[in-house]
Amino acid sequence: MFKVALIGAGFIAQNHIAALKKIPEVTIAAVITRNSETGGKVAQECGCKWYPDLAQAIAEAGVNTVDICVPTGLHEFYVIEAARAGCHVFCEKPVTFTCDSFDRMVKACEDNNVRFMVGQVARWWPEFITIKEYIDQGKLGDIHMIYEKRLCQHPTWSTWHRDPAMSGGGLYDLNVHDIDYLYSIFGKPESVYANGWKSSTGCWNHVVTNLRWSCGTKACVETSLEMTGNWPFSIELRIVGDKGTLSYALTAGFNINDGEMGSNLLWYPVGEEKPVAIEAEQIDMFHAELVEFFDAIKKDRPTCVTFEENRGVLEVIEASLKSLEENIVVTL
Numbered sequence: 001m002f003k004v005a006l007i008g009a010g011f012i013a014q015n016h017i018a019a020l021k022k023i024p025e026v027t028i029a030a031v032i033t034r035n036s037e038t039g040g041k042v043a044q045e046c047g048c049k050w051y052p053d054l055a056q057a058i059a060e061a062g063v064n065t066v067d068i069c070v071p072t073g074l075h076e077f078y079v080i081e082a083a084r085a086g087c088h089v090f091c092e093k094p095v096t097f098t099c100d101s102f103d104r105m106v107k108a109c110e111d112n113n114v115r116f117m118v119g120q121v122a123r124w125w126p127e128f129i130t131i132k133e134y135i136d137q138g139k140l141g142d143i144h145m146i147y148e149k150r151l152c153q154h155p156t157w158s159t160w161h162r163d164p165a166m167s168g169g170g171l172y173d174l175n176v177h178d179i180d181y182l183y184s185i186f187g188k189p190e191s192v193y194a195n196g197w198k199s200s201t202g203c204w205n206h207v208v209t210n211l212r213w214s215c216g217t218k219a220c221v222e223t224s225l226e227m228t229g230n231w232p233f234s235i236e237l238r239i240v241g242d243k244g245t246l247s248y249a250l251t252a253g254f255n256i257n258d259g260e261m262g263s264n265l266l267w268y269p270v271g272e273e274k275p276v277a278i279e280a281e282q283i284d285m286f287h288a289e290l291v292e293f294f295d296a297i298k299k300d301r302p303t304c305v306t307f308e309e310n311r312g313v314l315e316v317i318e319a320s321l322k323s324l325e326e327n328i329v330v331t332l
């Protein structure tokens with residue numbers, strides 16, 4: 001039985017709670033936040049108690065696993081603390097800001113023989129799963145160009161996103177989804193060039209990244225955590241291959257959970273007049289990523305999100321930051 005301490009009980013924790021409740025061998029045994037009032041309410045929803053720290057949650061509730069949902073700048077502290085206490089660790093994205101920080105987290109988990117997985121949830125996004133299958137099965141042929149976008153207004157539920165040391169801005173907070181997705185398919189790119197807009201608080205919140213792989217694939221990824229006007233949360237992924245073009249577009253409300261979601265996934269095969277609409281099987285992506293984590297522990301197998309990929313993605317984002325700051329192409 002996995003006795004999980006949820007560390008952080010804000011926006012994303014709600015998705016984790018719903019997902020964890022659906023996994024039979026998991027109990028949410030503790031909620032840890034810095035605020036006893038909001039933490040207490042969430043703990044009540046989960047049928048457990050609020051704790052001020054992990055040591056007390058382990059001593060009183062027998063916690064053996066943590067699910068880290070606090071602001072990114074706090075991830076390293078909690079991952080290392082949990083690993084040293086002998087707990088398995090699931091951690092929200094972006095795992096951290098630098099490869100050095102990630103290495104310290106991995107070392108603490110390996111030294112203490114606990115499992116560690118980063119929640120790169122976009123890999124379980126239903127349409128993204130289907131698109132990867134099309135690529136892996138060679139249905140697109142040789143890929144000419146990829147365009148990927150993820151744009152939203154600035155979060156209104158927190159202030160920490162404005163602090164580059166806590167969120168890393170849109171470059172880390174949002175861009176990591178798309179860089180990780182491309183990395184999971186094509187591996188490490190050979191070069192990166194990024195252009196963007198930096199907010200008055202020092203966050204690179206609107207970034208366009210151009211990536212090239214040695215296999216010839218090229219991608220342009222646009223990310224914004226600070227769209228102006230009433231811009232809706234929107235995602236696009238378009239892949240142009242010599243056998244056809246695959247195109248996905250989603251438009252939600254202010255945020256992903258708001259309003260009606262209009263989405264479509266269309267396949268434009270070469271030689272056909274009309275596109276074909278593709279229905280991707282709709283799954284709860286947060287449930288799917290957490291099932292992967294617990295199943296890997298139970299079966300003592302590696303998770304499908306590897307440390308090599310997590311570290312490589314951080315290398316790409318660190319290279320994008322260098323490119324933004326120095327206006328240069330960075331070779332990886």
Ligand SMILES: NC(=O)c1ccc[n+]([C@@H]2O[C@H](COP(=O)([O-])OP(=O)(O)OC[C@H]3O[C@@H](n4cnc5c(N)ncnc54)[C@H](O)[C@@H]3O)[C@@H](O)[C@H]2O)c1
Nearest residue numbers: 008009010011012013033034069070071072092093094158
């Ligand atoms: N996978 C996704 O799609 C996705 C979406 C949103 C956020 N996230 C990630 O999840 C993490 C949390 O983001 P959020 O939007 O839920 O933030 P949030 O501000 O809504 O919630 C943060 C929570 O952490 C708690 N907290 C803050 N400081 C703490 C401390 N020192 N000790 C213990 N608890 C503390 C707060 O009380 C709050 O409960 C970030 O890393 C973010 O990038 C992922």
